[in-house]
Amino acid sequence: MAGVVARSLNMAVRTASRRGIHVSAAVRGDHDMTDPIEHATGVEKYELLAKQAGNDDPFFLKSYSRGAATKEEPCIVNAMDTFRLVGCVCHEDDTIIKWMWLCEGAPKRCACGYWFSLKVHPAPEKFAMPL
Numbered sequence: 001m002a003g004v005v006a007r008s009l010n011m012a013v014r015t016a017s018r019r020g021i022h023v024s025a026a027v028r029g030d031h032d033m034t035d036p037i038e039h040a041t042g043v044e045k046y047e048l049l050a051k052q053a054g055n056d057d058p059f060f061l062k063s064y065s066r067g068a069a070t071k072e073e074p075c076i077v078n079a080m081d082t083f084r085l086v087g088c089v090c091h092e093d094d095t096i097i098k099w100m101w102l103c104e105g106a107p108k109r110c111a112c113g114y115w116f117s118l119k120v121h122p123a124p125e126k127f128a129m130p131l
């Protein structure tokens with residue numbers, strides 16, 4: 001009797017698990033995914049179009065080496081506003097970043113002695129973003 005119950009339970013599970021789904025890439029093989037540029041709007045599309053045109057960092061988000069960064073030749077920090085928060089890894093072995101605000105027209109010296117200056121670039125207009 002116990003064997004019969006087990007077998008019928010096994011049949012119920014097997015029946016329930018027999019439902020399958022049909023997935024085949026060959027059915028829609030002639031259709032491609034849409035281009036991300038066609039699907040994007042606003043700031044995302046602005047960034048994708050800039051990257052397509054060859055500008056890999058349109059919003060100045062990549063980090064870079066500060067170089068000599070003396071008072072006469074400070075490290076130029078690009079920004080799209082008149083101020084920007086700048087992080088300086090003062091020494092190669094440091095595990096922290098020293099953050100400071102940098103304003104246009106006021107070069108600033110980090111605690112480690114390196115100088116930074118802000119260079120303002122025009123920001124894309126909010127209502128002129130590509131659609």
Ligand SMILES: [Zn+2]
Pocket residue numbers: 088089090091098110111112113114
């Ligand atoms: Zn520093």
